[in-house]
Amino acid sequence: MRVLYCPSLFEERKSAYRFSYSMDRAFCEKGHECQRMDYRGTGEAAGSFAEVSLETIYEDIARSVQKEPEIFVCVRFGAALVSGFVSTRNVRTGTLVMIEPVLDGKAFLNHMFRKQRLKDAISGSPPANDEGFTNIEGYKTNNAFLEQVRNFDFSKATEGLARIERICFVLISKQAQEDEKLCCLQESLRDRSVMVDCLNLDIPPFWERIPIANHTQAARSIVDLCCD
Numbered sequence: 001m002r003v004l005y006c007p008s009l010f011e012e013r014k015s016a017y018r019f020s021y022s023m024d025r026a027f028c029e030k031g032h033e034c035q036r037m038d039y040r041g042t043g044e045a046a047g048s049f050a051e052v053s054l055e056t057i058y059e060d061i062a063r064s065v066q067k068e069p070e071i072f073v074c075v076r077f078g079a080a081l082v083s084g085f086v087s088t089r090n091v092r093t094g095t096l097v098m099i100e101p102v103l104d105g106k107a108f109l110n111h112m113f114r115k116q117r118l119k120d121a122i123s124g125s126p127p128a129n130d131e132g133f134t135n136i137e138g139y140k141t142n143n144a145f146l147e148q149v150r151n152f153d154f155s156k157a158t159e160g161l162a163r164i165e166r167i168c169f170v171l172i173s174k175q176a177q178e179d180e181k182l183c184c185l186q187e188s189l190r191d192r193s194v195m196v197d198c199l200n201l202d203i204p205p206f207w208e209r210i211p212i213a214n215h216t217q218a219a220r221s222i223v224d225l226c227c228d
Contacts, residue, residue: 001070001094001227003027003034006061008076008102009149010112011137012207013042016075019206019215023073026219030227032071037064041139050133050140054148058085065091071226073097076207077108080152087160096161097226099170100207103181105152112136158185162192168226169198172205199225 005020007013020036027034039060041049047056061082072093074082079101085091102108116137133140161167167189171177177200186196203218 001032003032003071003073004061004064005034005036006072006074006078006082007036007039008078008207009039009081010139010141011115011209012076013039015209016207018212019075019219022215022219023222026216026223029220030223032223032227034073035064037061048140050142052142053145054081054084054152057081058088061085062089070094071097073099073222073226074101075099077102077105077149080105080154080157083154083157083161084152086164087157090160090163092163094164095166095168095226096164097168097170097222099222100172100176100205101154101169101182103154103179103185105149109146109150154185158188158192161189162194164194166195166197166226168222169196170201170222170225171198172201172203197225 005023007016007020024034024036037060038045039049040047040052040056045060058081062085070093072082072086072095074097076099079098080103082096086093086096113136116135119137130140133142134146135141136146169182169186171182176182186198189196199221201218201221203215204213206213206215
């Protein structure tokens with residue numbers, strides 16, 4: 001099977017890199033091809049992150065897809081990005097794995113801004129923002145894209161997600177496991193005849209800055225779930 005791994009944004013993407021490697025290895029152990037994609041201006045991808053928008057990210061995913069993967073694995077806001085891509089591009093795939101999905105773009109950005117303000121306070125440096133752009137943890141980000149993230153409506157993607165055969169939710173934080181919006185989303189998908197599975201993992205939030213941890217067993221559990 002072909003697997004496309006789609007990360008979150010900003011520092012969460014970098015913090016989760018070791019986890020993405022563990023996912024790659026776990027899929028390879030089962031004989032599956034896993035591609036870890038980089039959005040424009042991140043990792044090994046060409047271009048400037050300052051030019052990124054939802055539309056360019058959808059284009060990046062489309063180029064990475066080429067032949068539609070049988071499994072999408074997406075982390076945090078990556079789940080929102082893939083959901084928007086699936087909905088706007090009329091994509092069909094067998095399984096979508098959402099790891100600690102972000103349903104509220106405004107709350108996600110507020111969290112990013114709080115972390116950036118803390119860094120600025122610790123360093124004693126004023127915010128390094130150019131006109132029309134905002135620095136988010138070292139990423140020069142255009143304000144139009146931030147507005148797209150802030151206003152992202154996950155509920156509008158539900159109809160598109162209904163075309164997917166199976167969606168696996170992997171929840172790590174207690175907040176996500178008790179999130180009423182997430183429960184409503186799962187029930188809405190079941191009402192549309194989508195097979196919905198849920199896996200709760202007791203591991204540190206790998207998308208934050210935490211000590212180096214071994215994610216091998218967690219990755220294997222996720223692969224076992226979505227390849228079952």
